Amino acid sequence: MIRVALIDDQPLFRGGIAMILDSQPDVEVVAQESSALNLSSTVRASAPDVILMDVRMPGIDGITATRQLVADLGDEAPKILVLTTFDVDEAAARAIEAGASGFVLKDAQPEFLLASVRAVADGSQVVAASATRRLFERHGTRTARPGPEYDALTVREREILVRAASGLSNAEIAQAEFLSEATVKTHISRILAKLSLRDRVQLVVYAYEHGLV
CATH class of the missing domain: 1.10.10.10 (Winged helix-like DNA-binding domain superfamily/Winged helix DNA-binding domain)
Known part of the structure; x- marks a missing residue:
């Protein structure tokens, strides 16, 4: 069973994603939060394998939260998929630099989202290499x-x-x-x-x- 935590400040979007994930026999949503302010506590309490986290949130953004979680837990940190609106987004590039395993577009098809969650949980790559290169050609050094x-x-x-x-x-x-x-x-x-x-x-x-x- 793949344990997933959802961190997104939009209740309707978060609830819809939770329904999609919970409909699968091998996926379980173990936590839902509207903010990443207490992300480390949430992770310790629910022990997710994968975190789906919005990049842009009030209080603390997904990039900062990702960086802090990886710093706190190191190799024990769950895999993190950032949710973004644009396929080439500076925030997505910074999230990858911070330790995220990739990004998923918010308008992605449910089948792609599910495949991405399973791939990340298995330790595989989610972001296409070409997309990652494109990000860092624009924003990397x-x-x-x-x-x-x-x-x-x-x-x-x-x-x-x-x-x-x-x-x-x-x-x-x-x-x-x-x-x-x-x-x-x-x-x-x-x-x-x-x-x-x-x-x-x-x-x-x-x-x-x-x-x-």
Whole structure:
């Protein structure tokens, strides 16, 4: 069962999303809040796997709340999907930088929302690599070269890093590298660990910021 917390200041929207999620046999809404002011307490009390959180809220915005939650809980923090109105939004880019796993448009189809929640809960990427690159081409910065953490990657891991950052799925990487999907998944996990990244969204950001793609 995937446990989801909803943080949005619009009651009707929040209630509608809750109905969609609760209609699924493998998803359960465990918390609903109109504000992120007490997000850490909500998370500790309800233990969600995924948080769906609006970017723009009064009191404390979703970006600040995401940054604080990741700082408080580190690797134990739930996966966070920010809800935004625009597909290329500076706020969405900043949320990813703060530690969110991606973003979902508020007008997305229910099937896409459900698929996104399941994908994030499974540790997969939700935001398309092209969309993430587009965000950081507008709002991100590049550094001259990667730091010493990049030197810890093997040659094969560097190749897979570039392919993943370019938007290839595990199956496509496996075909290109003549590997099994299980092996690719293992490589991705090791790359994330060595670079201290939470997920594939941050992997794309890392690759773009350091001029690898």
